[in-house]
Amino acid sequence: MNTPKPLRKAVVPVAGLGTRFLPVTKATPKEMLPIVDRPVIQYVVEEAVAAGITDLLFVTGRAKRALEDHFDYNGELERMLEDRGDLEKLAAVRGPAQLARIHYARQGTPAGLGHAVLCAQSHIGDENFAVLLGDEIIPSDENVLKKMFAIQEQYGGSVLLLKKVPPSEISRYGVAAVKSTNESSIVEITDLVEKPSLTDAPSDLAVLGRYVLNPAIFEILLNTKPGKGGEIQLTDAIQVLARDSSNSSDTKVHGLVYQGERFDTGEIFGYLTSTVELATRREDIGVEFKDWLKKFVQGL
Numbered sequence: 001m002n003t004p005k006p007l008r009k010a011v012v013p014v015a016g017l018g019t020r021f022l023p024v025t026k027a028t029p030k031e032m033l034p035i036v037d038r039p040v041i042q043y044v045v046e047e048a049v050a051a052g053i054t055d056l057l058f059v060t061g062r063a064k065r066a067l068e069d070h071f072d073y074n075g076e077l078e079r080m081l082e083d084r085g086d087l088e089k090l091a092a093v094r095g096p097a098q099l100a101r102i103h104y105a106r107q108g109t110p111a112g113l114g115h116a117v118l119c120a121q122s123h124i125g126d127e128n129f130a131v132l133l134g135d136e137i138i139p140s141d142e143n144v145l146k147k148m149f150a151i152q153e154q155y156g157g158s159v160l161l162l163k164k165v166p167p168s169e170i171s172r173y174g175v176a177a178v179k180s181t182n183e184s185s186i187v188e189i190t191d192l193v194e195k196p197s198l199t200d201a202p203s204d205l206a207v208l209g210r211y212v213l214n215p216a217i218f219e220i221l222l223n224t225k226p227g228k229g230g231e232i233q234l235t236d237a238i239q240v241l242a243r244d245s246s247n248s249s250d251t252k253v254h255g256l257v258y259q260g261e262r263f264d265t266g267e268i269f270g271y272l273t274s275t276v277e278l279a280t281r282r283e284d285i286g287v288e289f290k291d292w293l294k295k296f297v298q299g300l
């Protein structure tokens with residue numbers, strides 16, 4: 001049995017090619033697209049750190065150099081800002097490099113999310129770990145990851161984040177079959193299907209891009225054959241855990257049914273609405289931007 005250790009490691013797969021955003025993603029990682037003045041990935045890393053993660057592994061691929069530079073120091077720029085006495089900008093530039101211990105593993109071929117997680121095996125070892133998808137922003141004040149960590153501690157095994165989605169969106173997600181527990185926001189996951197058609201979907205509960213996984217997942221991933229889209233799917237490996245009837249605490253899978261906010265920046269429409277919503281919440285430009293936005297909408 002796996003000895004529980006505090007959750008401190010997270011894996012962030014970022015090797016995707018970002019084809020939905022071409023041509024901007026030809027040389028710029030999609031995770032580096034800005035939401036106002038911070039790249040999407042910074043929001044994700046800050047969320048992980050706010051939940052207590054101290055060690056992050058980015059699973060990267062080609063053309064992701066900008067991402068590595070963003071989470072590193074930039075001596076020349078820092079000296080220039082120091083000389084100018086611009087301490088606010090200096091803090092903004094240093095901040096990303098000081099968030100956590102950041103490591104990189106390279107996913108040679110983009111063979112799917114399951115394959116990306118498998119690339120983290122030697123770094124994670126036998127600890128429970130989190131996986132955060134780099135294009136979904138969940139505001140840190142929702143404390144979603146912390147709640148997932150608490151559920152993992154209570155029930156063992158793995159924990160997924162679930163959200164009800166309308167029928168028109170179901171085939172974009174992994175979808176869970178669930179049984180209720182005596183806590184209304186926590187369910188036991190009994191089966192999972194990756195991107196089902198509406199008729200094959202076992203429920204309307206979609207898997208969002210936050211996972212807490214037991215290291216038992218690695219052995220399963222090693223034997224997981226390519227699934228949807230010819231890729232090694234993380235959902236297919238978690239399905240093996242969910243269907244396991246041994247009742248071992250390592251293989252149980254629970255879900256936190258989430259009703260709060262989530263910004264999906266992984267496609268153009270979601271990226272635009274996320275940018276607008278998050279810009280309106282900014283302390284510096286939020287009020288001014290909202291005023292402009294109201295006038296703009298009235299003029300449409």
Ligand code: G1P
Binds near residue numbers: 113175207233235
């Ligand atoms: C991935 C997973 C899917 C999950 C989704 C959440 O899909 O494969 O199960 O529901 O993330 O955003 P992707 O969006 O990478 O195609």
